[in-house]
Amino acid sequence: MMIRRNSIVTKLWLTILVLVSVILFIVSVLMLEFFNSFHIDQERGHLAKLGGQVQSVLLNEGDTSQTIDQIIEVYGANYILENGTTRSNFGNQVDGLMVELERQDWETYQAVGETAIGNFSSFDDQAALAYRTTFSLSTGQYTLYLFEPLDAISSANAGARTIILWTVASAIIVTTVFAFFLSTRITAPLRAMRDAVNKTGEGQFDLRLETKTRDEIGELAASFNAMSSQLSKYVNALDRERLQLASILRSMADGVITLDRHANVIVTNPQASPLLQDGQPHEVVLSLYEEVMEGTSEKTIEVKQDERYYTLTVTPLVGEDDFEGAVVVIRDTSESHRLDKMRTDFVANISHELRTPLVTLQGYSEAIIDGITESDEATKEFASIIYDESLRLARLVNDLLDLARIESGKETMHFTSFDIGDFLPRVMRKFNQMASEKEIRLQTDAPHRLIEADGDRLEQVFTNLIGNAIAHTDSGEIRIEATEETDGLRIQLTDTGHGIPKEDLPFVFERFYKADKARTSGSKTGTGIGLAIVKNVVDAHHGKVSVSSTLGVGTTFEIYLPFEQPHNS
CATH class of the missing domain: 1.10.287.130 (Signal transduction histidine kinase, dimerisation/phosphotransfer (DHp) domain)
Structure with missing residues (x-):
């Protein structure tokens, strides 16, 4: 695991380490000071005790230098006894030492036990503890100076210092390991939360954190889980709304374009594609958008694009204080x-x-x-x-009434089952006389198969088709051929007549087609709405009708009829 310099682990680890180090440093200094004071106090006690013994000897035995030397030698100390004359075990250094002693502020030392600590030349400028006491005997006034070098105390302090330093070093090492372990243990859930938050930001809302503890981190993990659950619900709701919106937009007959304040496309649907160029609004849309942006009122215009007509309605989207964009509704009015x-x-x-x-x-x-x-x-x-x-x-008039009733749905179809193999030849036989007069052969090929249909209306369909074929065929053949398919019957009526121009084929099923461009020759008995009736009757049978033709070759009308009609028909 790589630890970054600015991570919480590093900060927490360094904080604990610095805090423990400072505490250990303070404790070490206090302990060393305590040990030093303790040893000095012990030496002071020894010197005070020794001074008392010397005073007792002088009081009981008189001024006996040999006895004093023996007592002081036992303690390993040095002394100066002054009573008009000076006695000491310092030898020739006593004069210089007396000068140094006279410089001491014994009045101050009196408050702390008549002892002084300093560097004295008699001890090679090393630290020593000096003790002074004065007392009166029958033989006169005495001043006793006792000296104890501090080498032993320094050695003891050095040993204690070494032990303390090793202890502190060990404690710091242990603290370092413990602090690192503690910080990583504390921050591990935080790192897990960080990773979970990053993944949540990437769209993974099903993540959950384990809540092993009940402290603040555990509460934070529980709060994150609750937040993630709520976010998942909200995002799922937004996704559903987005899908519903997309479905609604796709199912709309009108095109929709939503633009932001910079005229960028936010939402659109396929129906709006005629007025989009490479995903950007057409110039006419942008022009109307700018007018709406300036006036912040709805605008509606009608435009012609690629031979089609569109009505554009641009409605501004206004926020609390500013123009936020616009919604463009595009209605294809070509059919209208x-x-x-x-x-x-x-x-x-x-x-x-x-x-x-x-x-x-x-x-x-x-x-x-x-x-x-x-x-x-x-x-x-x-x-x-x-x-x-x-x-x-x-x-x-009758044809117009029939067509109006069929188109309005007021004409009720009377569906019955009958044999198409008997039905088509019977209809064809009605035209034998007319066909023979124009030397036209009539042929029928139909299987014996039951079909559910309105016989009268279906007869009207084929009567119109056969009549038109005879009217526009000078000689040749008219053939009706029916073939079975999986769910229905496909019937083709083919003639060898004049044919229909290719550009007129899309309009043959419109009213008064005869009165327009094609099939103007022949019988004058036609009304021009027979093929319109054919299409509407076939549609009422849930079928399909189409036409193909070649000029000078002939025309084929193809009708598909289902074997059975839906039950609600």
């Missing part, structure tokens, strides 16, 4: 424009389709009323034309 155009075209086409027979009816009826006809044959011919046009007008 197409429906508007269809409605316009429908009105124009229906007006044209109605005006032609009405003008014809009006013209011929006026001719009959005015007696313009010159013979009964002419009158009969005019009446026949009026009758044909009225039938055409009735078919147009």
Whole structure:
């Protein structure tokens, strides 16, 4: 484990080590001072005792130098006895020593036991303990000086100092190990918390710390676990909301772009892609965004992009004090424009389709009323034309009513089961006479398979398709072929007629297709909404219809019908 210089382990370890070292230093100094004072006090006691014995000898035995020398020699001390004359065991050094003694402040020493400690020349300038006492005898006034070198005390202190230093060193080593162990033990949970916090910051919210102790660190670990649990709940809730928002945005029909205050895209959905360039808003969006940012009010415009129409609504996002961004809602109004155009075209086409027979009816009826006809044959011919046009007008109205009922869902389909292999040939036989007149062969190939459908409406579908095929085929063949698939029946009606231009194929199932660009030749009995009825009837059967064609080769209509209709149909 690598310990950093600024880590808690290092700081705690150094703090304990410095604190213990300071305490040990203070204790060592106090102990050394105590030992030194203790030894000096002992020597003072010895000298005081020796002084008392010398005083007793002088009092009891008189001034006997030999006896004094013997007593002092036992204690290993030196002395000076002064009574007018000076006696000492110092030899020739006594004069110099007396000078030094006279310099001592004995009045001060009196308070501490009439002893003095100093460096005396008689002891080679080494420390010695001096003791002075004065007493009176019958023989006169005596002053006794006793001296004890401090070599023994220094040796004892040196030994004690060595022992203390070794003890302190050992204590510091033990303290170092213990402090390191203690600091690592204390900081191990903190390091675990640090790692857990870092991983939580990376998104791992399922981490939990062990709470082995009940102290502050244990409480901190428990608090972290509670916080991590709450964060996990909040993040999961945010993830769910984010997924819900993303799902809502994807399922919306409208495009949505959320921009921040710098016009950067924050949120978008696939429907907004037509007005995004490399992930950035289109110029028209940015222009409208700037207008909203300046006025902080909602703006709506309609734009045309790639042949499609879009309505843009930009709503500002305003915080407490400032503009925070905007939400752009993009609605594709191309279908609305197409429906508007269809409605316009429908009105124009229906007006044209109605005006032609009405003008014809009006013209011929006026001719009959005015007696313009010159013979009964002419009158009969005019009446026949009026009758044909009225039938055409009735078919147009009926087809429009049928189409309106089917598209509105008000037309109820009566589903029954019948054999498609019998149904298709029967419908085809109705056109034998018309086909033979134009030298067209009619062919049918269908399996005997039950299908659930509205027979009348399905017959209307194939009647329209076969009628259109005959009307736009001069000669050749019209063939209906049905094949079984897994869940339904695929029926193809193919003719060898004129064909339909490729650019007109997307519009063949629209109302009044005949009145527009294609299939303008042939029978004038068509209403132009037959294929629109075909598509709506097939859709009502939960099927599909499509067309493919090649000019000069022919056209194929393909219908897919399920074998069974959903139960709620």
